[in-house]
Amino acid sequence: MSRSRIEQRFAALKAEGRAGFVAYVMAGDPDAATALKILQGLPAAGADLIELGFPFSDPMAEGPPIQRAAQRALAGGMTLTGTLALARKFRDGDQTTPLILMGYMNLVLHRGIEAFARDAAAAGVDGLIVVDCPPEEAGPLADALDAADVSLIRLATPTSDDARLKVVVKRTSGFVYYVSVAGVTGVKEADETAVAPAVARVRKASGMPVAVGFGIKTPERAAAIARVADAVVVGSALVDEVAEAVDMNEDVTRRVLLKAESLAKAVRAARIGQTTV
């Protein structure tokens, strides 16, 4: 069921002739109850897929916005168990939107690879991205996720040459996540003229849809990437809304969902009038 949820969503996007909008939010940011409300509101705001971060103390691939989101979530007591509970509650109310967990290896190992795969599947999670687990270290994890029918989603990057791409896409499923800039999340800006050929290369190597993320912050950038990719991931810009709403004492859920809506709208409109992708 879970893998097919991702496949069905990308098939539907293809039929509609548009790119998908992937919203990244951090579990427990700023607290568990608000994070759940955000999750539950995202599909209606236009999120086609959702990435849910599980907070780690040492997120080495994240820029300041997601680092701070993780710290807020940890300060609020969020755990991996808490993240899985959030996923379960989200899934109880939404049977179709793919939900992908994203985080770091230590927490997965800490729970136990098999237990993690089982619990994620039971919580209605469809895929997993582990930022610091390259293919060389992923064998046992890939086995466990296969057994639980959860997709292991791999990252391709600007440093991946053709030989490396072959390694990266082996045993990946669902889609491939193309990291559009060499860098951490939310700092450099993605450039669609460089992204377009890279996406084509990754698509060819993998035969799978390609979602593009890192460095997409505005509706304009999201639309530009949506013209060349199968899906556009936005994370830092959404968690920054949490930070600002908390600072300004505003309604966090409302701010995040409004931002998500504007991004989703831009992604959906990006290819109107275009004949080919």
Add this chain to the structure above:
Amino acid sequence: MTPQTRPNDYTAYPDAEGRFGDYGGRYVPETLMPLVHELDAAYRAAKADAAFQAELAGYLKHYVGRPSPLYFAERLTAHFGGAKVYLKREELNHTGAHKINNCMGQILLAMRMGKTRIIAETGAGQHGVATATVCARFGLPCIVYMGEVDVERQKPNVFRMNLLGAEVRPVTSGSATLKDAMNEALRDWVTNVEDTYYLIGSAAGPHPYPEMVRDFQAVIGQESRAQILEMEGRLPDAVVACVGGGSNAIGLFHPFLNDEAVQLIGVEASGHGLGTDKHAAAINGGRPGVLHGNKTYLLQDPEGQITEAHSISAGLDYPGIGPEHAWLHDVGRAKYLTATDQEALAAFQLCAELEGIIPALESAHALARLPEICAEVGKDGIVVLNLSGRGDKDVATVAASLGLEI
């Protein structure tokens, strides 16, 4: 814990994937994977290149001041009343610690790879100073990431790095200490993949760093082994070193790994005590996990979040340990003891008073376990202890701990 097999040849590790048993590996973001593979290939070529080795040996001799003496510590020996104590005098190296051995090796490798920008992390500032030193010597720009907390408590070293032309970037993320400085250095590396060389100071990080740093530090053990054979006509009964990330210890241990009669003893910093949450003893008080590119013992909370380490010695103030130590511990080849802040302070003063040598607080942790080790080895035995650094940098910390003002 995964059961680990005791090998026939300890020096055959890591394997091609960078694993020491279950430990080590390359847990880095995909963007860095091509770079760590490139580094691995470049290191292997350099290691096999006699010209590279000769160049390194030349700088170690004429710039670093090697070989460092192996010195019979007569008064410490008499004081403990057991085994003969020899001190490997790494504190006499240029920049005052063992750190320069590795920095010299890596800077030559970086230049060989055509890299033009050097980054490093530092805790106490010793590795930062050593990195800034070799960058000055070879005219390369140097950026050192240092936790804001450490910048504050190690001001003289910050000034030294600045004098040497390095830019020190204070790190405010996370707990603003060494582990966060390492996160920030990794973030820099992932952002500047074309021109940047990450010069890691500890025998930790993604493969090939633990192996490479060990190899560059193994000069400590190679010299010690030859020197003790010359002075005593036999191998020592035990070799002892302090362990934070563990680069000085693995450098001392490695040439003795297959001499199974030689006990290998590492001493971790237990800060306020192992029973408290203020220590830095990854093996004695942590469990296996993944951080900074390798699988090893780490200080973690019950949820698997990395916790802050504490030690009076900033150089041991790290929540992990190099993966080869984790493996040597599991297979039983090395044992890991602990020393508290107070024990290290006492040993610091004792060494100064009896031998006229002010040791680094890091090295004082190893000195602190000498009473038991010398007693256990016995009067006819020989113990070699790595005096990994000098303590000038620590006098303010020690004075403050003794309630004195200087």
